[in-house]
Amino acid sequence: MIQRITDYLDITAECFAEKTAFADDNRKMTFAELKTEACQVATALIKSELFKKPVAIYMDKQTECVSAMMGAAYSGNFYTVLDAHMPVARIEKILDTLLPEAVLTTEKYAETVGSFAGGTQVYVYEELMTSPADLKAVDAAKGKVISSDVLYVLFTSGSTGMPKGVIISHRAVLEYCEWLAACFPLDKNTVFGNQTPFYFVMSGLDIFQTIRNGSTTYIIPRMAFSFPGMLMNYLKENKINTLYWVPSALCMIANMGALPEIRLPHLRFVMFSGEVMPTKQLNMWRREYPDVLFANAYGPTELTDICAYYILDREIKDNESIPIGKACEHMDILILDSNDQPAGQGEVGELCGRGPSLAYGYYNEPEKTAAAFVQNPLNHEYPEKIYRTGDLVRYNEYGELIFVSRKDFQIKHMGHRIELGEIETAVSALDKIDRACCLYDSKRSQIVLYYIGKIETGEIRERLKLVLPEYMIPNKIHQLDSMPMNLNGKIDRAALKAQFH
């Protein structure tokens, strides 16, 4: 019986021992190596008598980062991935909350880590590789882990700037993995092109499906995301057939004109999540790859990445939003109105999720946990938690879920309730618009639009008047050469807000 994520690796390390599991610019790591090195890491943690303790991983995005994660899991501890590219201030905030008992790093960063680790034990990966794994000890530690134990704590950006550590159990991840494998064409022939950082929930799909199925994940060099030709050639040369990316990365390829230039003959499955995918750019992809399966995934870190999905099986017009579809088979969705009652047919309400992939809450943050993880208001009979996403959704005429806006993006302007997302959808549908982001300057009571594209602001205004009511027309429109992006590769709304003047 599969109880823990490491049980997958025990199987694939046998069946696919010599096959490449993870590859980066420097190394191709086989499943056998992945397991062996993970057990070496686990041995060191077990020797230090760490069990059910937080372990921080501070490395570049590399194959050894995965064996470090699995090492923490084999030893019965849980991990948090920090990225060497994260600003030090953010790392310090995370460490203050997580209070790790160990930090795993590489020789390259041993000194850096030493400077912020304080009294915490630092383990250098290369040194751990010099002593063999104690498989007996690893088996004993692993045997004490049950599926409800914590696998990782993942820190989300948080709009306030204070990162919150979402606590995810083995079971939450296993249910997510099993659902994915049943729902999508993911198997031993899958070759992932990984875009998302390892400290970002979406990367779990690439990592855990690879470990579950004996697939292969190529860790795409970060630099490639600045050069669409290089990126497309990388995908082609490595026969990558599956992408699970943030929309911004897919848009970059479409907007830079790379789609008709370089064909990806192996591509078979493309899924996106993390922010709203602009329909126009998705249609550019779909036209180029009519036989590829495209899917929109929706979900917060708190529900282990995905709680709803939509398989693109009909034509979506450029001015239509892409549905988020329906609840994943292992999860349930409630749409609650402002009185915590089920929203009526076609009414907008807050999406709340329940099910086995629900997180336990925020690490060392009981108040924030209590505010977002609440008793199901429709269940008065027994304790049952749901997570309030803060996302507003409704059902369309096809019975598909539509993301409307963040609750925080719902604004009151000139007496009207407005969803900024609706304005963004209208702007994004206009010809010659590459990307658009709409914000509200509450101090000046103005709707502010930022866009990139070869179109004058006056023309945008004229054409929006044909599709939006007067009160939804942005008061200020700014053209940008490029959108600021956050660490995960999504549009950085906070940075845009800082530009208000």
Add this chain to the structure above:
Amino acid sequence: MEELIEKLKEIRDDIDFKTETKMVESGLLASFDIIQIVAMISEEYDVKVPISELIPANFNSVEALYAMIQKLEDE
């Protein structure tokens, strides 16, 4: 070349464009900067940078950028 450096300084005033030779590989230029540089080139020099020229080697130094622009202007 001096003119190009001035324009690049408007995008990133913290980089010493005269001496840097590994602007992409060292991670000095983010993808945000590269998109801005491409936009600046098309605006100031009236040339479109095709996908085939959009490669790290052309963005590693001012000399490489300058050579690429000249090549595109000649075409």
